[in-house]
Amino acid sequence: MSLPETKERILDSAEYLFARKGFHNTSLRAITGRAAVNLAAVNYHFGSKEALLEAVFERRLVPLNKVRRKNLEVVRETARREGRLPGVEESLRAFIEPTLAFRKSGTGAEDFITLVGRAMSDPDDTVRNVFIRHIAPLFYMLFDILREALPELSPDMLFWRLQFAIGAMGHAICMAGKSYSLPEGVTPVSDVESLTAMLLDFVVAGMERA
Template sequence: METRTLETGERILDAAERLFMAHGYEGTSMRQITGEAGVNLAAVNYHFGSKESLMQEVFRRRLDWLNEERMRVLDEMEREANGQPLKPSAIVDAFFGTLLRMAGDEKRGGITFLRLLGRTLTEPSEFIRAFLAHEYKTVMDRYKEALFRALPEVPKAEIVWRFHFMLGATSYAIAGTDALRLVTDWQIEEEDSTDRLDRLVPRLMSFLMGGLRAPLPQY
């Protein structure tokens, strides 16, 4: 008898996370998932009810922690600021930096979940978008408010747009670590993959802050 260190449910979630990341939701079958997890085909429906519920649980397992952490960091920063507006760079780091630093934390899903998240934000499935919207709403509103206060001279609509652009740049930074290598055909010879991740955070952060602080467009 083999030593089964992980519960069936966890094994399924891990396999589903990796396969959804690699092939998308529609492109991944229940038989692939249960095959990779080493469990019976019926196990998904027994433990999660359906494929849709499984997908939601894959996200909830990671997003609950991430968004609580984002809230916790923002709470602490605002407490220390004593009512003063926060620095924009601190807000951006709390939101995007917290996300990116998940990539180094293997027990929180690591790079696999981040890639899944990055590509899911542009995916079409209605129920996934609705689920993410609900899951994200509270934390998103808090961060938008913080940015409004931190940048009082910038029109709110402009801030929302730039927040959106930042999401896109970050999503690509994660999801495209290998996806867009084909398209861009770059070689970054001098760095191994762990090095690349460590340097990605400051690199991306510089870019995001540059974009956020850019002169307003004149129409």
């Protein structure tokens, strides 16, 4: 049929399984089985399992990064136009909000965000390198804006605080939607807006700490 359907089906299935079982613990047979396509289709359409992983990231990360980059540019431009420094909260929000909101952006997006949350600390170089390659430019951009926002903070300190913030975000992403056993009295909200608000509160406070 030559449907573009096949490639999409493989991407969806891989995204689903990579997010849940990890890259190395997911076989091509599981992926193609779930996608109801032939085993050889992966190597035919993508070349290799690793290239498939790359494609899974690329499909979502390119548009997501476009939003994040544009948001950050708006923050920078607005501040410049108004003759002031960029704010810490608006800078972090420009980066964090689209990331968490992406979860609602369509079928499979939730899987992908889980994948992203875990990719940062993935033990495997294959996964982490692919991810870092995509995320690094945005990270530097955010770092630069925060340097302007917090000029009194040393670069080292800012670097680590930003790492802490990224870590908090990644972990929040992984936890959201999961049903772990919870302490008594806790009925965790998992709607994106509340979670984003809480996370922003937390990281802004940490970032601005005197």
